[in-house]
Every structure is written in structure tokens, then in C-alpha cells.
Amino acid sequence: MALIIDKTACTGCGSCLDACPFGALDLVEDKAQVNDNCTLCGTCVEVCPESALSLEDIQRAADERTATSRGVWVFAEQRDGVLPEVVAELLGQGGRLAADLGVELGAVLLGHGVEALAAELFAQGAQKVYLADDPRLAQFDDGIYAAVLARLIARERPEILLAGATALGRSLIPRVATAVATGLTADCTGLAIDPARRLLLQTRPAFGGNIMATIICPDARPQMATVRPRVMKKALPQPGATGELVRYDLDADLKPSTQVLEVVRAIGEQVNLTAAEVVVVGGRGLGGPEGFDLVRELAQALGGVVGATRGAVDAGWIGHAHQVGQTGRTIGPKLYIGLGVSGAVQHLVGMQSSDVIVAVNTDPNAPIFSVATYGIVGNLFAVVPAMLARLKELRG
Amino acid sequence: MKIIVCLKQVPDTASVKLDPVTHTLKREGVAAVINPFDLFALEAALQLRERVGGQILALTMGPPQAAEMLREAIGYGVDDGLLLSDRAFAGADTWATTAALAAGVRHLGGADLIVCGKQAVDGDTAQVGPGLAMRLGLPQVAFVKAIREAAADHLVVERQMDDGYEVVSLPLPGLITVVREIGEPRPPSLKGKMRAKKFEAPVAGAAALGLAEDQVGLRGSFTQVVEVFAPGAAGQREMLPGPAEAAGRAVIDRLVADKVILLGS
Amino acid sequence: MDYFLSEDQLMIRDLCRQIAEERVKPVRAELDEKEQFPRELMKALAQADLFGLIIPEQYGGLGGGCLENCIAVEELSRACVGVSTTFAASFLGAYPIILFGSEEQKAKYLPIIASGERLAAFALTESAAGSDAGAIQTQARREGDEYVINGSKQWITNGGEARIYSVIAITDRSKGARGASAFIVEEGDPGFSVGKKEIKLGIRASATAELIFNECRIPADRLLAREGMGFVVAMRTFDKSRPGVGAQAVGVAQGALDEAAAFARTRKQFDKPIITFQAVAHMLADMATKVEAARALVYSVARFVDSGAKDISKASAMAKLFPTDIAMEVTTNAVQVLGGHGYMRDYPVEKMMRDAKILQIYEGTNQIQRNVIGQELNKEYGRAK
Known part of the structure; x- marks a missing residue:
């Protein structure tokens, strides 16, 4: 397996050297040369203006599952008999994929005393619900959950399995993929079908969101993907819709490998500024503590957290845990939105590494505009409601 | 307790930035570092060794330069390490990676506990820990934020969930992946660094691990990257004019077009 | 600038710089604001073996000298002098034991100072004896196998946080400057207590406190060197x-x-x-x-x-x-x-x-x-x- 460099086409421009995240390319006598650090990530192949780089094509025999597997499945995670939003989103997306493939949409439901949820799954578009209801599944355990899913997959042979990139999904699904020996793409933000090859095109961010990659799993089934919450559109619910309920009785040999001793639900507001991908920050321009209601609303709509400037914190409008800046937290989210933030130097040093910065301020000379990707000079109490309204429209 | 910590060498994400004009990755002398999440795994292992004694081995798969990272791990107080390195390992997805790591664990004679970081900052998949546990037939608990109890035959841990946490008893041998709440990684120690100066990491390739070429690397992977492209946005500067309402709607449209806000396909 | 430091000295500098950047800088303003003792940071310095820097190798240290100490302290001070004072004050308390301690005293105290398990402190200054150190009033009298100490020390760095104190007291007032002696006092010794914690202009992360000796009894083998050597x-x-x-x-x-x-x-x-x-x-x-x-x-x-x-x-x-x-x-x-x-x-x-x-x-x-x-x-x- 290798990266192939066409030395006659290579002009020694160095684009590939700059693009390689691993320092795996060198220029030797004005030609690109690959060294041992290469991970075959393919980044260089994309940037070469002469198309002089390519990855050696691998020919692999597809296993027999590829031809015989049919149907799209959604793993219907439930916690205490409640389906998280992401399940409806997955059913929405799964339904579209199933239509493209001309197959059925199934949902897999594991737990104890959860049969009532099947109706909800039908209403959200599932045509079949595979139900494993057993006291041994009352608490989440990776071992038994993975074993049940793996056996169901082996019996029913779906070609695609989608799951939410939740804590539970990200823990369980990799174990399932390994158990059934297939590929898995984590945290997808886009899913589509290549109809010619019946392949799932799975798009996800890589390198901390610096690049996007589209990934396929050509030779094994099911094609498995986890999907971030709030990414996919829900289908229009069809109350009263029904479908086929397929029960799966657990084999006697299965038992949980771990034991849940205690379940503690999160209490109160959690602020994890440094880990958040979206941070909406309020400044003195909010005019008072009630201004933060709007900040919270926007943060919630974007799945982000609330930050504040020192000015807003010192005014007592919000707690110190929210403070961004030299005397608060340093953040570098994918999206920073500053509302009524002027951009004092001590604030800017705490947020300027954010990937995308949106600033809304009435003062056109506010320093924050010098670092903003998108700037709006205007009253935030008019701008933010318009943003919320547009978001709602687009999400349907 | 014999603990194996899985580490990954990653490009320093601080030095990987997108060129705003060409949309290609810019790097300022690719500094390679220990995956930041793996430092929490290392910290968890060091805490456990303080509590119950034992030995910590660092395991990594990577190019030859990853030996440098194992040396760094010795500086943090790890007892020994093993580098899985072979041209055949290149291009591995998580399936092929866990094949090599599982062989590495067996090569080291197994362990009472395997500790992984929750995910790597370059791949962000969070798949290797659970996948490795499955390969080795071990019970697992992912996203551990605290270790309440450590005994020879089990751990009691707190598992972070989206809606709180659960207290879980994990029989040993087993595998955990840890999150940052496990504790701030300690600095390297002077004595460790002095030992690290003389440390030469043992290296094992596919043959030594008993792995065939089609089990590892790109050839042993189920998934393939078919396209890599730059997301829009970063770097550009734009003032959105007009009345507040129009500007508010326009900025959402821009963020959606740039794929900064994801609505779905 | 190249200061012609050895490989080990560069390692000490880089490690201390890393700790200063990653651990000290993010919390220094808060420690200062709250006058909070940097307990977590002392733990990190201990984990990095830095408390063993100048302690001889046979007592669990790294055997470094004055230059190694200076390199470490400089880097920590670049981020926060409150933190570096706390760190350096432990060595100030340890030096009398390193320089004048008996084999038994060294074996007992130096390893636990080197590991960072216990902080040390040095106590000389009194309310009426600052620059005029000869005016100290704290007295120690021999009683059988014990010394009994009476008096108080002022502005003692690490006071109340340290568990090992090197204390200077008068054993023979008639001999003037040659009448003082040095003792090791441990937290928990009967009659030893910590008084008021000072509120300061700067180095507010460091602890500065009064030490009170009220018929404080310590075993005679806590005397450092000989009587009169204080x-x-x-x-x-x-x-x-x-x-x-x-x-x-x-x-x-x-x-x-x-x-x-x-x-x-x-x-x-x-x-x-x-x-x-x-x-x-x-x-x-x-x-x-x-x-x-x-x-x-x-x-x-x-x-x-x-x-x-x-x-x-x-x-x-x-x-x-x-x-x-x-x-x-x-x-x-x-x-x-x-x-x-x-x-x-x-x-x-x-x-x-x-x-x-x-x-x-x-x-x-x-x-x-x-x-x-x-x-x-x-x-x-x-x-x-």
C-alpha cells in the first residue's frame, strides 16, 4: 500500500508539503518524495495542482454480505423510556436514504418495559421495529447491548445502520461494528446514497473541523455511521402510523458484563466553555441581566453554551463561570457569536482562535469587528430574533 | 495492577490551520504531540498506580517518529512502552487500528486494565477504545470521569452520559476510556525525563505481531476516504449591511452555506 | 542568549517553563485575588520532582546546586512570584538540615521534603528583630532530653502550610550572637501553634503567618549543629x-x-x-x-x-x-x-x-x-x- 508520486508530472511546487498534516513529504531534487510518516490520509492527493499524486488502488473481495444485505436501520436509543431527539432526526434521514435505495426503514429498540415506544417510532417513519425487551437490558451495558445488536444484524442483515453520536451511541456502536466486522464512520454531518453502487456516502469533519472527508465502506455490511444530534432533519410525524413489530428474544447465554450501581441525572446548569463547539457571548451591550435570555435562546438553538465578557460578569448579570477572556476562560470554538461585545483586548486574547467569529454591535468602530468573520452593525435585539426566525425556517 | 495505556501521536492541532486563500491545510512545522485526550488516560493510569501500585506500559501504533512520543510518556512516569510500526500499518481505519493494537496488547502479555483517551483530536472518532475492548473480548466502560474504587478484580467508575453520570462496576481485566474530568494531567517529572533520555522504545512490526498484510493498514480497513475538501468560511472578513432583520437572516444563511451550522442533508 | 547551561539544566528550565505556562499562568490572577495558597500547584511541583531539586541524591533528591535552584525559581517567578516564594521557602527551611543536619536528621526529614510530601519553612524574624536579627527574644531551654521553646516568630513564609520548621532561638542570652541555636520543629509538637495569617501587598498566593511557641517541647535531638551555632x-x-x-x-x-x-x-x-x-x-x-x-x-x-x-x-x-x-x-x-x-x-x-x-x-x-x-x-x- 503506498502513495504514488508521478515524478514526471510533479513540478516541485511544494503544495503537498504544505498540506500534509504529518510532515510525510519532502522535496528531493525538486520532486516530492514520501517518507515513513505517511498515514495515507490522502490530503496531498487533493491539493496537487498537477494531479501527480495518487493512492494505490486496492482491490479487495467484497464479502458475501454486500450482495445480500437490505434495509436501513436506526438504533433507537432510549434512556428511562424516553427517546432522545436524535432518534427522530435519524429516522428522518434514514427514511430518505431508504427511499433512495427502495428499501424499508427499521428501528431497533433495546431495553426493558419499552414496548410502548414502538408507536412513537412508527409515527416518526419506522416501518419495522425490532424490539428486544428483557430485564437484562434494563440498564445500559456495552457488552450485552452490543451482543444483542450484533446477533440481530447477523439474522436480519440490514445494509445500513445509523445511530446517534450521543455518549451511549459513541460507546456502544464501535463495539457493535467490531463485533460484526464492518466499517464505522463517526460523527457524520452529511449522509447520501450513491445509487449506482448502493453505497452510503458519509461526510464528516476531520482534523478538528479543518477539513471535511467523505468516507465509504464498500466491502462490508452493514455500513455503519453515527450522526451528531441536531444535524439531520426530522420527518413530519405521522401520529397513528403503524408497522410491523418484530420481537427478539435474548439468548440464555447473554448477560451484562458490567453493573450499573447508581444513575445520577445532571443537576443544574453546566458550563463547559472550553469544550463547547458553539459559544454565544453576551457583553455590556445587553443592557442588563435579562438580555442574557436572548443569548441563552440563541445558544440553545445552536446547541452551544453561554459566555460573557468581564464587563457583564462584573455588572453581576451572570456568574463568573461564564467569563471568557484573559481573566476568564480561553476558548476556541468552531463558532463564536458576540452580542453587544465591544472586544476589549483582554477579551479578544481569550477567543480569537475561534474558527468563525460573528459579531453584532451598534458601534461600527468596536474592536471586535477587526477579528470577526461576519460583522453586523446593528441592534442585537433586532438582529438576534431575525437569526432565530431564519434558523427555525431552515430547520422546518 | 498491570495497566496498558494506549497513546496516539497527533499533529499539534494548534499548528494545523486552514489557509484562508487556498483552503489547504497550513502547518507551521508540524509539531507532533501526545493526543491531548490521551494525557488524561495517562493521568488516570498514574493515579491508579499511586493508589494500588503496579506497572504502566504505553502502547502506540504510528510511524517511527512516534518513538519520540513514547519517550515523552516515560518522562511522565510510564514504566515501559511498545511502538507498533510498519509501513503496512499506514492508512488504517479504526478496524485495522484495533487489529494492530489488540496484537500489541497480546504481545505485551495482556493487562489487568487498558486505558484509552476518549478520542484522538485528529480523527475524533472515539471508536478505538470500544473496538479494542471487543477485539480482546473485554468488558468496557467509555467516558469515565472518575474512578471511585480500584480493586484487583474490579473498578467502580463514574461514566459520563449526556444527561448526567452513572456509577458502574467493571470487572477486570477490562478497558476504560476517560474524559478530562478524570483529573488535570500532571507535568512530566525530572526523574522521568532523565530516564527518558536513555529510553529506546521497542518496536514491533506486522510480522512480529503475527499479522498478515491484509489485516492491517489501508488494506485491512473497511472504510475508505473518497474525498477530502475544505469547509467554507474560515479567514474571510465580511460586514453584513442593511437593516438588522435582513443582516440577521443573512448571517444564518452564510453560516449554513459555510457548514458552520449544520441543518442536515 | 545562550547561558551555557548543561543538558540537565535545560531540562529543568523547560519543565519549569512548561509548568509555569500551563499550570501557573491560568490561575495566578485568581490566587492573587483570593489570597489562596497554591496547594494544587505545589502538588504538581512535587509530582515533577522539583522539591527534590537541591536535596542530595542519597536522600531522594536530584542533588542539584544553587544554579539549578535559580533556573527553576526564575521560570516559576516569570509567571508568579507568590508561587515561586512558596516553593523556594521550602528550600529555605531545608537548607539548615542539608548544611548542618546530622545523618539521622537528614535521613528523617530530607526524603519527605524532596518528595514534596511535606513543605518546610525557615523561622528567624520576630516583631522586634527584623534587620537586627541579634535581637530575637524566642528562647529555648534544655530540660532533660527536651528543649522547651517560648516566644513567637513573625511573617514566616509557609507558616501554617509547612509541616517542618527550622527555627532560630536563644539558648544562652549571656553570649549575645553566639547564644542562639537552630532547631527543627514539626507541626503538631506540643505547645506549637500558628497565629494570624497576614494580608499582603503582593505575593498574595503565598502564606505568611505568625508562629507561636508556648512551652513548646521538642526532643533534644532536634537541635541542629551545636548550641550557639544558630x-x-x-x-x-x-x-x-x-x-x-x-x-x-x-x-x-x-x-x-x-x-x-x-x-x-x-x-x-x-x-x-x-x-x-x-x-x-x-x-x-x-x-x-x-x-x-x-x-x-x-x-x-x-x-x-x-x-x-x-x-x-x-x-x-x-x-x-x-x-x-x-x-x-x-x-x-x-x-x-x-x-x-x-x-x-x-x-x-x-x-x-x-x-x-x-x-x-x-x-x-x-x-x-x-x-x-x-x-x-x-x-x-x-x-x-
């Missing part, structure tokens, strides 16, 4: 530790210079970065030059001390005097370069200025350092004639 123990300790205070000064001055230069490059007035104005550039040039001069003096004196030289009092006093005066000047000018920003708590330089002031005062005021240097000059030139 001031010799104290002076030899200061000879070793004073370059470390100079290193704190170099560190905080460097930290202030870093902030001032970075600010002057980005701050624009009259459409130009203020560093392009000669008035500012010359200030920075003088600051940078003086920091280098101070560092050169500290490093060369530290190397002199490590050479095993006997007459180090003058050099050691110089290595404290000059850098600490420079630190006060450089930190003050850093505040000036930052202007109004510098005066605000949002920026670290006002804290650096407050912290720098103590360096001219503790471990012998700079007036006392000049006295020491003057006396040594008098002796030297007396001999030369």
Missing part, C-alpha cells in the same frame, strides 16, 4: 538562598518585560504601534538590558557558589541586591508602558509590580545586603594593604 546556620543558609531571591527578581522582571514588549507591539496610538515611538522603545531597551545584566550576575554567582567556594557572602548579597532593585524598576516601567491598562487588574503587570517589592525586603533588606557587601569590602581592602 546565627551561623542562619547566615550560611542565606548565603545559599540569596541568589535564589535574585533569580526570582530576574524571573518577574523578564515576565514584566515580556508583557510590556508584547503590548507595545500591538497597542496603536497616533496610528502606530507604540513600540515604534522612541520614548517607549528606549524604556524597553533599558529594561531588557538590565534584565540580562541581572541574570548574568545571578548565574555567575550561582556557579561560584556551586564551585564550593568558601567566601560567598559578598557575591551572594550582590546576587540578591542588584536583580531585586532591577525587578522593582522593570516591573514599574512595565506598568508605565501599558499605561492605564497596566494599572488595571485585567493585565498581569500591576501584580508583578506589587510582587517585586517584597524581593527588596525579605531575606535581608537591600540595605542589609549593602551592609554585608560594605563589610566584606572593608575586610578585603584591609587585607590587601
Whole structure:
């Protein structure tokens, strides 16, 4: 397996050297040369203006599952008999994929005393619900959950399995993929079908969101993907819709490998500024503590957290845990939105590494505009409601 | 307790930035570092060794330069390490990676506990820990934020969930992946660094691990990257004019077009 | 600049710089604001083996000398002098044991100081005995197998946080300066307690407290060296530790210079970065030059001390005097370069200025350092004639 460099086409421009995240390319006598650090990530192949780089094509025999597997499945995670939003989103997306493939949409439901949820799954578009209801599944355990899913997959042979990139999904699904020996793409933000090859095109961010990659799993089934919450559109619910309920009785040999001793639900507001991908920050321009209601609303709509400037914190409008800046937290989210933030130097040093910065301020000379990707000079109490309204429209 | 910590060498994400004009990755002398999440795994292992004694081995798969990272791990107080390195390992997805790591664990004679970081900052998949546990037939608990109890035959841990946490008893041998709440990684120690100066990491390739070429690397992977492209946005500067309402709607449209806000396909 | 440091010394510098950047800087403002003792940071320094830096290898340390200590303290001080004072004060408490302890005393105390399990402290100053150390009132009397200590010590760094104290007390008042002795007192010794914790201008993360001895009974084997050696123990300790205070000064001055230069490059007035104005550039040039001069003096004196030289009092006093005066000047000018920003708590330089002031005062005021240097000059030139 290798990266192939066409030395006659290579002009020694160095684009590939700059693009390689691993320092795996060198220029030797004005030609690109690959060294041992290469991970075959393919980044260089994309940037070469002469198309002089390519990855050696691998020919692999597809296993027999590829031809015989049919149907799209959604793993219907439930916690205490409640389906998280992401399940409806997955059913929405799964339904579209199933239509493209001309197959059925199934949902897999594991737990104890959860049969009532099947109706909800039908209403959200599932045509079949595979139900494993057993006291041994009352608490989440990776071992038994993975074993049940793996056996169901082996019996029913779906070609695609989608799951939410939740804590539970990200823990369980990799174990399932390994158990059934297939590929898995984590945290997808886009899913589509290549109809010619019946392949799932799975798009996800890589390198901390610096690049996007589209990934396929050509030779094994099911094609498995986890999907971030709030990414996919829900289908229009069809109350009263029904479908086929397929029960799966657990084999006697299965038992949980771990034991849940205690379940503690999160209490109160959690602020994890440094880990958040979206941070909406309020400044003195909010005019008072009630201004933060709007900040919270926007943060919630974007799945982000609330930050504040020192000015807003010192005014007592919000707690110190929210403070961004030299005397608060340093953040570098994918999206920073500053509302009524002027951009004092001590604030800017705490947020300027954010990937995308949106600033809304009435003062056109506010320093924050010098670092903003998108700037709006205007009253935030008019701008933010318009943003919320547009978001709602687009999400349907 | 014999603990194996899985580490990954990653490009320093601080030095990987997108060129705003060409949309290609810019790097300022690719500094390679220990995956930041793996430092929490290392910290968890060091805490456990303080509590119950034992030995910590660092395991990594990577190019030859990853030996440098194992040396760094010795500086943090790890007892020994093993580098899985072979041209055949290149291009591995998580399936092929866990094949090599599982062989590495067996090569080291197994362990009472395997500790992984929750995910790597370059791949962000969070798949290797659970996948490795499955390969080795071990019970697992992912996203551990605290270790309440450590005994020879089990751990009691707190598992972070989206809606709180659960207290879980994990029989040993087993595998955990840890999150940052496990504790701030300690600095390297002077004595460790002095030992690290003389440390030469043992290296094992596919043959030594008993792995065939089609089990590892790109050839042993189920998934393939078919396209890599730059997301829009970063770097550009734009003032959105007009009345507040129009500007508010326009900025959402821009963020959606740039794929900064994801609505779905 | 290349300071011709060895590979190990560079390793110490890099590790301390890493800890200062990653662990100290993010919390220094909060520690200062809340006057909070940096317990977590001391744990991190212990995990990094830094408390063993100058402890001999056979007692679990790394066997480093004065220069190694200076390098470590400088890097920590660059981020926070409150933290570096806490760290360095433990060595101040340990030096009497390293220099004068019996084999048993060393074996008992040095390993637990080296591991960072216990902090140490040094107690000489009293309310009526500052620069005039000979005026101390705290007394120790021998009673059978015990010494009984009475009196109180003031402004003791690490007071209440340390668990091992090197204490100077009078054993024979009739002998004047030769009537003092040094003792090891442990937390928990009967009759020993910690009084009021001081509220300070700077180094607010460090703990400064009063120690109270009320019929405090300690076993006789806690005596360091012999009776009457108390001031010799104290002076030899200061000879070793004073370059470390100079290193704190170099560190905080460097930290202030870093902030001032970075600010002057980005701050624009009259459409130009203020560093392009000669008035500012010359200030920075003088600051940078003086920091280098101070560092050169500290490093060369530290190397002199490590050479095993006997007459180090003058050099050691110089290595404290000059850098600490420079630190006060450089930190003050850093505040000036930052202007109004510098005066605000949002920026670290006002804290650096407050912290720098103590360096001219503790471990012998700079007036006392000049006295020491003057006396040594008098002796030297007396001999030369």
C-alpha cells in the first residue's frame, strides 16, 4: 500500500508539503518524495495542482454480505423510556436514504418495559421495529447491548445502520461494528446514497473541523455511521402510523458484563466553555441581566453554551463561570457569536482562535469587528430574533 | 495492577490551520504531540498506580517518529512502552487500528486494565477504545470521569452520559476510556525525563505481531476516504449591511452555506 | 542568549517553563485575588520532582546546586512570584538540615521534603528583630532530653502550610550572637501553634503567618549543629538562598518585560504601534538590558557558589541586591508602558509590580545586603594593604 508520486508530472511546487498534516513529504531534487510518516490520509492527493499524486488502488473481495444485505436501520436509543431527539432526526434521514435505495426503514429498540415506544417510532417513519425487551437490558451495558445488536444484524442483515453520536451511541456502536466486522464512520454531518453502487456516502469533519472527508465502506455490511444530534432533519410525524413489530428474544447465554450501581441525572446548569463547539457571548451591550435570555435562546438553538465578557460578569448579570477572556476562560470554538461585545483586548486574547467569529454591535468602530468573520452593525435585539426566525425556517 | 495505556501521536492541532486563500491545510512545522485526550488516560493510569501500585506500559501504533512520543510518556512516569510500526500499518481505519493494537496488547502479555483517551483530536472518532475492548473480548466502560474504587478484580467508575453520570462496576481485566474530568494531567517529572533520555522504545512490526498484510493498514480497513475538501468560511472578513432583520437572516444563511451550522442533508 | 547551561539544566528550565505556562499562568490572577495558597500547584511541583531539586541524591533528591535552584525559581517567578516564594521557602527551611543536619536528621526529614510530601519553612524574624536579627527574644531551654521553646516568630513564609520548621532561638542570652541555636520543629509538637495569617501587598498566593511557641517541647535531638551555632546556620543558609531571591527578581522582571514588549507591539496610538515611538522603545531597551545584566550576575554567582567556594557572602548579597532593585524598576516601567491598562487588574503587570517589592525586603533588606557587601569590602581592602 503506498502513495504514488508521478515524478514526471510533479513540478516541485511544494503544495503537498504544505498540506500534509504529518510532515510525510519532502522535496528531493525538486520532486516530492514520501517518507515513513505517511498515514495515507490522502490530503496531498487533493491539493496537487498537477494531479501527480495518487493512492494505490486496492482491490479487495467484497464479502458475501454486500450482495445480500437490505434495509436501513436506526438504533433507537432510549434512556428511562424516553427517546432522545436524535432518534427522530435519524429516522428522518434514514427514511430518505431508504427511499433512495427502495428499501424499508427499521428501528431497533433495546431495553426493558419499552414496548410502548414502538408507536412513537412508527409515527416518526419506522416501518419495522425490532424490539428486544428483557430485564437484562434494563440498564445500559456495552457488552450485552452490543451482543444483542450484533446477533440481530447477523439474522436480519440490514445494509445500513445509523445511530446517534450521543455518549451511549459513541460507546456502544464501535463495539457493535467490531463485533460484526464492518466499517464505522463517526460523527457524520452529511449522509447520501450513491445509487449506482448502493453505497452510503458519509461526510464528516476531520482534523478538528479543518477539513471535511467523505468516507465509504464498500466491502462490508452493514455500513455503519453515527450522526451528531441536531444535524439531520426530522420527518413530519405521522401520529397513528403503524408497522410491523418484530420481537427478539435474548439468548440464555447473554448477560451484562458490567453493573450499573447508581444513575445520577445532571443537576443544574453546566458550563463547559472550553469544550463547547458553539459559544454565544453576551457583553455590556445587553443592557442588563435579562438580555442574557436572548443569548441563552440563541445558544440553545445552536446547541452551544453561554459566555460573557468581564464587563457583564462584573455588572453581576451572570456568574463568573461564564467569563471568557484573559481573566476568564480561553476558548476556541468552531463558532463564536458576540452580542453587544465591544472586544476589549483582554477579551479578544481569550477567543480569537475561534474558527468563525460573528459579531453584532451598534458601534461600527468596536474592536471586535477587526477579528470577526461576519460583522453586523446593528441592534442585537433586532438582529438576534431575525437569526432565530431564519434558523427555525431552515430547520422546518 | 498491570495497566496498558494506549497513546496516539497527533499533529499539534494548534499548528494545523486552514489557509484562508487556498483552503489547504497550513502547518507551521508540524509539531507532533501526545493526543491531548490521551494525557488524561495517562493521568488516570498514574493515579491508579499511586493508589494500588503496579506497572504502566504505553502502547502506540504510528510511524517511527512516534518513538519520540513514547519517550515523552516515560518522562511522565510510564514504566515501559511498545511502538507498533510498519509501513503496512499506514492508512488504517479504526478496524485495522484495533487489529494492530489488540496484537500489541497480546504481545505485551495482556493487562489487568487498558486505558484509552476518549478520542484522538485528529480523527475524533472515539471508536478505538470500544473496538479494542471487543477485539480482546473485554468488558468496557467509555467516558469515565472518575474512578471511585480500584480493586484487583474490579473498578467502580463514574461514566459520563449526556444527561448526567452513572456509577458502574467493571470487572477486570477490562478497558476504560476517560474524559478530562478524570483529573488535570500532571507535568512530566525530572526523574522521568532523565530516564527518558536513555529510553529506546521497542518496536514491533506486522510480522512480529503475527499479522498478515491484509489485516492491517489501508488494506485491512473497511472504510475508505473518497474525498477530502475544505469547509467554507474560515479567514474571510465580511460586514453584513442593511437593516438588522435582513443582516440577521443573512448571517444564518452564510453560516449554513459555510457548514458552520449544520441543518442536515 | 545562550547561558551555557548543561543538558540537565535545560531540562529543568523547560519543565519549569512548561509548568509555569500551563499550570501557573491560568490561575495566578485568581490566587492573587483570593489570597489562596497554591496547594494544587505545589502538588504538581512535587509530582515533577522539583522539591527534590537541591536535596542530595542519597536522600531522594536530584542533588542539584544553587544554579539549578535559580533556573527553576526564575521560570516559576516569570509567571508568579507568590508561587515561586512558596516553593523556594521550602528550600529555605531545608537548607539548615542539608548544611548542618546530622545523618539521622537528614535521613528523617530530607526524603519527605524532596518528595514534596511535606513543605518546610525557615523561622528567624520576630516583631522586634527584623534587620537586627541579634535581637530575637524566642528562647529555648534544655530540660532533660527536651528543649522547651517560648516566644513567637513573625511573617514566616509557609507558616501554617509547612509541616517542618527550622527555627532560630536563644539558648544562652549571656553570649549575645553566639547564644542562639537552630532547631527543627514539626507541626503538631506540643505547645506549637500558628497565629494570624497576614494580608499582603503582593505575593498574595503565598502564606505568611505568625508562629507561636508556648512551652513548646521538642526532643533534644532536634537541635541542629551545636548550641550557639544558630546565627551561623542562619547566615550560611542565606548565603545559599540569596541568589535564589535574585533569580526570582530576574524571573518577574523578564515576565514584566515580556508583557510590556508584547503590548507595545500591538497597542496603536497616533496610528502606530507604540513600540515604534522612541520614548517607549528606549524604556524597553533599558529594561531588557538590565534584565540580562541581572541574570548574568545571578548565574555567575550561582556557579561560584556551586564551585564550593568558601567566601560567598559578598557575591551572594550582590546576587540578591542588584536583580531585586532591577525587578522593582522593570516591573514599574512595565506598568508605565501599558499605561492605564497596566494599572488595571485585567493585565498581569500591576501584580508583578506589587510582587517585586517584597524581593527588596525579605531575606535581608537591600540595605542589609549593602551592609554585608560594605563589610566584606572593608575586610578585603584591609587585607590587601
